[in-house]
Amino acid sequence: MYKIGLATIIALLFAAPLARADVINAHPVVWHIKSPTGGNVTLFGSLHILPANMDWLTPDIMHAVSRTDVFVFEVPTDASSQQTLNGLIAAHGALPAGQSLRALLPADYQTDYDTVIAAEHLSLAVTDHEQPWLVSLQLTLADTMNRNYYPDAGVDYVLMSWANVHARPVRYLETIDQQFALLTPSDNDLRLEDFESGLKRMEGATDTIQPLVQAWSDGDVATLGSLMDANFADHPEAKKRLLTDRNQQWASQIERMLTDKRSYFVTVGAAHLAGADGVPAILRKDGFQVDGP
Numbered sequence: 570m571y572k573i574g575l576a577t578i579i580a581l582l583f584a585a586p587l588a589r590a591d592v593i594n595a596h597p598v599v600w601h602i603k604s605p606t607g608g609n610v611t612l613f614g615s616l617h618i619l620p621a622n623m624d625w626l627t628p629d630i631m632h633a634v635s636r637t638d639v640f641v642f643e644v645p646t647d648a649s650s651q652q653t654l655n656g657l658i659a660a661h662g663a664l665p666a667g668q669s670l671r672a673l674l675p676a677d678y679q680t681d682y683d684t685v686i687a688a689e690h691l692s693l694a695v696t697d698h699e700q701p702w703l704v705s706l707q708l709t710l711a712d713t714m715n716r717n718y719y720p721d722a723g724v725d726y727v728l729m730s731w732a733n734v735h736a737r738p739v740r741y742l743e744t745i746d747q748q749f750a751l752l753t754p755s756d757n758d759l760r761l762e763d764f765e766s767g768l769k770r771m772e773g774a775t776d777t778i779q780p781l782v783q784a785w786s787d788g789d790v791a792t793l794g795s796l797m798d799a800n801f802a803d804h805p806e807a808k809k810r811l812l813t814d815r816n817q818q819w820a821s822q823i824e825r826m827l828t829d830k831r832s833y834f835v836t837v838g839a840a841h842l843a844g845a846d847g848v849p850a851i852l853r854k855d856g857f858q859v860d861g862p
Contacts, residue, residue: 595625595786599633600842600849600861604827611637611832612823612848612861614793614839615724616785618713618778623722623786638831640732641740642725643838644748653745661753662703670697670704673761681768689715689771701764702753708771716776728836742819742837751811785839790862794843813846820851827857 600612611633619625626634644650664670671679671693686693689711696704710720720726732739784792801808819837826833842848849859 591622593620593623593786595623596627596788597625597630597785597839598788598790598862599630600859601633602823602827602852602857602859604857606828607830608827609832610823610826611834612842612859613724613834613836614785614842615836616782616839617723617725618718618720619722619724619782620717621719621722623782625724625786626727633832633834634728634731636832637732637737637834639738639740639826639833640728641742641826641833641835642729643741643836644743644745645739645741646725646729650745654749657746657749658703662700664698664700668698670699670701673701674765678765678768685768685771701761705764705767708767712771713778716778718778718782724836728834742822742835743815751815781839788862790843793839794847797840797843812840816841816846816848816851820848820855823848823852824855824857 597614602610602612613630613633664673671682674682683693685708686696689708691704691707691711696707699707729739731737781793781796783789784796797812801812819841823833823835826835837848844850849861853859
């Protein structure tokens with residue numbers, strides 16, 4: 570699941586509004602934090618991709634949104650950010666001249682590669698010249714969209730659009746460069762090994778996003794935490810780098826917001842809010858009153 574992060578950023582930068590079908594009502598959790606100095610923060614766990622017909626804007630969420638002075642998201646997705654990301658992909662996303670991704674794979678993985686690329690409707694002529702991490706992200710995004718989950722139905726896109734339409738100030742917890750560095754591996758051998766194992770998982774894979782969406786829509790924070798723990802069970806270093814360390818950094822930023830006598834609405838990935846090392850738990854440990862599960 571953690572691979573969806575950068576794939577979603579890429580998709581958000583090019584997102585377009587979707588038509589909606591029969592509505593599915595969701596009831597995700599929000600956390601409310603107040604400080605003695607008068608500042609307050611609403612903390613909301615985002616799923617960056619959702620079914621196009623899911624309605625999650627509950628009265629509690631809309632009440633908090635309508636009174637918000639400043640919206641806070643993980644990263645910007647404006648035109649300048651799109652240019653930055655395009656530059657990073659151009660600089661780091663291609664294989665060295667003359668190399669072929671398919672040829673780098675062991676013979677018994679090449680058929681899997683051909684099958685998965687065709688099943689997700691990607692271009693073999695394009696992907697064969699790209700780094701395995703970039704192809705992996707594209708495959709992840711294509712798979713979720715082929716299963717009818719879309720970035721432009723996700724929480725970030727909807728709330729960013731609302732903030733822009735209502736001319737509310739927007740801040741960000743990280744830069745595109747920071748997230749790019751976090752989510753793209755530096756070891757070439759690990760890149761290829763991870764890609765190979767991903768090919769085996771993707772061939773005939775079931776919908777692994779649906780349980781996450783269901784838990785989020787039900788407001789079931791405990792199940793969200795369990796799903797994340799299972800996802801990172803074999804990747805403790807990745808969990809520390811992608812979740813635990815960033816949770817601590819983000820909690821520190823939120824604590825600074827709470828010294829300001831304004832209302833903030835902070836939207837981050839739902840995985841960052843569950844469990845003993847989630848942002849709400851850190852804020853509670855630091856002495857703040859956090860209303861929520």
